[in-house]
Amino acid sequence: MVDRVITTQEAQELMEKLKDIHGPLMFHQSGGCCDGSSPMCYPLGEFRTGDSDILLGKLPGDIPFYISKDQYEYWKHTQLIIDVVNGRGGMFSLEGPEGKRFLTRSRVFSDEEREELDSSVI
Template structure:
């Protein structure tokens, strides 16, 4: 058995955290949902908590911590998308450009972008020991 600590399934760049901090200060508690490629491609979408309905099969990838006293940002992905992406760490970044029409960063002149890093075999083994929660687990 490996002594590797399970890595975070989601993280953010410094720019990603800075934008989430700004948006939280403007709009209150936030959540993100990694889009599966519909209207806005496969962009991570940012919403005020409660404005996006989590489904029972959605997977909680993790939470992005923001500076105190701000609440963390939960990051979700559809169950089908998680099956495809479960071997990678989701990295929330920000790039210049028009954000998605439904996502809170749209007026800021930037957009969230998903990057990824493939987990090592040891990391995948460590992650398998603690599967993520789903919307059903959390009463969605």
């Protein structure tokens, strides 16, 4: 089955570095406000998820990736690709001091992939 969220190799390498520093990690796709619409990286359990959040998938290293239900409705037709670029990270996200920031890219699912995903439950 196609994954709803994946990473680039460079993002995986940064996640491993952050995991070595901070321990187990988690992500939440920000829907705006202070840090725009960025994937935010936290120590596992530091960001409180609730009934308005869904687990979109697990990134390499068993890192959970959450998104709000409202944000998911906008992006459910796309695969999220977590990448990293040079620059200042979100002020609440762990990568900030590393001179890098996580970035969400996306691609539209094919008709076949959408059918497969529609048959699965989030």
